[in-house]
Amino acid sequence: MRFRALFRSSAALPILPVALAAAVFYYFVNGRDQVLYVPIASAPMLVAAPVATVYPVAYALAAATGAWQGARLNRDGVWGIAPLRQSATVIATALTPVVAMAWLMFLVPVVAAFVERPTMPTWDSPQPLFLGLALSASWAVIGFTVGRNVSPIIAAPILACAVFYLVSVTVAVDPMFVRHMSGYYLDGPGFGESATIDSMVAQVLPTAGLATAVALLWSRLPKLVTLVTGGALILVSTFASYSIVKDWDYNPSMNAGNVPLTCAGERPKVCLPVQAGGDLDEVRRTVHSAYKVLTAYGVTTTVPETVTERSIYGRFDPPAIDGTRYVFLLQGHKNGSVVGPLLVEEVRFGCDADDHLAYRVVQMWLGEKLGITRTFESYAGEDPYYTRKQHADLMRTVATVSAKPDPAQRKWFQRIKSKACEDAK
Amino acid sequence: MILWIRARRVAAVLGTGLVLIAFAAALFTDVSAPLVSWTVSHQTVPVLTFAPLILAATLALCLESRLPEAELTSIRPVPILDTLLITTALAGTLAITGVGYLLTHADEALVLARNTVFLTGLMLAARSFTARGGIVVATGWVLVVILVGHRTPTEFFSWAVTGLPIGAWHATIAAVVAITLGVLLTYLTARKLP
Numbered sequence: 374m375r376f377r378a379l380f381r382s383s384a385a386l387p388i389l390p391v392a393l394a395a396a397v398f399y400y401f402v403n404g405r406d407q408v409l410y411v412p413i414a415s416a417p418m419l420v421a422a423p424v425a426t427v428y429p430v431a432y433a434l435a436a437a438t439g440a441w442q443g444a445r446l447n448r449d450g451v452w453g454i455a456p457l458r459q460s461a462t463v464i465a466t467a468l469t470p471v472v473a474m475a476w477l478m479f480l481v482p483v484v485a486a487f488v489e490r491p492t493m494p495t496w497d498s499p500q501p502l503f504l505g506l507a508l509s510a511s512w513a514v515i516g517f518t519v520g521r522n523v524s525p526i527i528a529a530p531i532l533a534c535a536v537f538y539l540v541s542v543t544v545a546v547d548p549m550f551v552r553h554m555s556g557y558y559l560d561g562p563g564f565g566e567s568a569t570i571d572s573m574v575a576q577v578l579p580t581a582g583l584a585t586a587v588a589l590l591w592s593r594l595p596k597l598v599t600l601v602t603g604g605a606l607i608l609v610s611t612f613a614s615y616s617i618v619k620d621w622d623y624n625p626s627m628n629a630g631n632v633p634l635t636c637a638g639e640r641p642k643v644c645l646p647v648q649a650g651g652d653l654d655e656v657r658r659t660v661h662s663a664y665k666v667l668t669a670y671g672v673t674t675t676v677p678e679t680v681t682e683r684s685i686y687g688r689f690d691p692p693a694i695d696g697t698r699y700v701f702l703l704q705g706h707k708n709g710s711v712v713g714p715l716l717v718e719e720v721r722f723g724c725d726a727d728d729h730l731a732y733r734v735v736q737m738w739l740g741e742k743l744g745i746t747r748t749f750e751s752y753a754g755e756d757p758y759y760t761r762k763q764h765a766d767l768m769r770t771v772a773t774v775s776a777k778p779d780p781a782q783r784k785w786f787q788r789i790k791s792k793a794c795e796d797a798k
Numbered sequence: 799m800i801l802w803i804r805a806r807r808v809a810a811v812l813g814t815g816l817v818l819i820a821f822a823a824a825l826f827t828d829v830s831a832p833l834v835s836w837t838v839s840h841q842t843v844p845v846l847t848f849a850p851l852i853l854a855a856t857l858a859l860c861l862e863s864r865l866p867e868a869e870l871t872s873i874r875p876v877p878i879l880d881t882l883l884i885t886t887a888l889a890g891t892l893a894i895t896g897v898g899y900l901l902t903h904a905d906e907a908l909v910l911a912r913n914t915v916f917l918t919g920l921m922l923a924a925r926s927f928t929a930r931g932g933i934v935v936a937t938g939w940v941l942v943v944i945l946v947g948h949r950t951p952t953e954f955f956s957w958a959v960t961g962l963p964i965g966a967w968h969a970t971i972a973a974v975v976a977i978t979l980g981v982l983l984t985y986l987t988a989r990k991l992p
Binding site: 387388391395398399402403426429430433437441524525526527529530531533534537538541542545 | 831832833834836837848851854855856858859862928930931933934936937938940941944945946
């Protein structure tokens, strides 16, 4: 069938503008925040993040429209006319516009993300997109088969609501393996991470297996063979997927830490991802001057050998290596100064102290010396129990301490540290 | 009349629909699910949000089951009978939800009644323009309200009338307007549809 006729005669046509509008709207109210948030864009994240909550919607749309298309072929008597073409070809042709529409829901946000943060795609980046595309097609096939047997007035709303509901809730229910099998890839890769092939296979298998089993119903094989093969397919694919993910927590498995770094300076050597090489000099200077102050006041006794960007390890803890400090340098640099995150890593009382005010006053005291002054609001955003009075008191303490000579300040820090540790016992 | 009832498959389709609504109302009154929303996060949606579609879909299927030749002869007052069918379906739902409200005093029963009236009206109105597509419009409405209707995790925008509590008067007015429009348009187009 000619391309234009194919789309004009399809059940997808009236839904197409709605789907397109939904994709654009979605990108601006939801997907875009993720894309703009990170300091450096990485290709795997730019693919996964902007489509994170599209999956259930696109699947529901594909299934319901597929059902409508199946019913339309019945109504138009396609199965009654002389079989010039394979029925598989007829179905594939009929489903092309349906699947294309679901694919738009994924492609529009991803393309928009790459336009906004121009980044070179890598081999390990497009898998979450392929997952969405493959399972949209699977759901269209499943919907089509339902639509051939049930009136679309019943089938379309049930499929739309049920697929949307069932896929949506998988990321919120307790047996953790369900969310890794439903095709809803919510907690996708951040900076420094990429989806493992295992996790993608596990997401694809159950739905794809069901779709293949359902597709067998069209074949002219004997009923018994169809049922047995189909049932076996569903069981095997589901079990294979389950055996991959059965021990995972809410995180899917990820490749992390594979980001090339560029370093500069000595004691500490400061390392940033190559993409952020332009900021390296400024970051290095800030880090070095910060360590001068930190050692001068006895906050840090041994300067680490290396200070490395932490975000390349994604959600996972970086490997513990002596003499290496992992700091969110890029996020700090983007927000004005790397001093903030550096102080978070360096100001340690070395005990189980839980005195937030002591910790905070030390941070403020060092921050003033290193040229960052945080407002009350920025602290209150992190701590709902922080009051203006406490803030004023802390500011006054910092002013008093900073006016003293250096040895007295050093002593003050030792005192506040040991007092916090005493109190914790 | 009996032929018309048979042609519309009233007992099998609409009867099943009403039974299912009663089951849904009895089982899912307090159940909500964390469904995807694009405007907020950490929200939950009552499962009964979907229940009005049961009536809308079964009613749509009844109205769709026709014998065009017999109906076009004008011997039977089809527009009046169809209006009667819609009224019966809604009366059935209102009775079910009314009993539910009397037993549990849960506002959810009243919300279900209001939403069923609204979505059935929406389906009927859309149906007179797009025939079988009427139910798609109603389904689309439900999904759109879930996806983008939340203003906060617990509140809805005021246009999202099916998400609002029973105290929101404009939602009730919207339901009355929708069903009036729907019945009127069905009456006018009862013979024209394919």
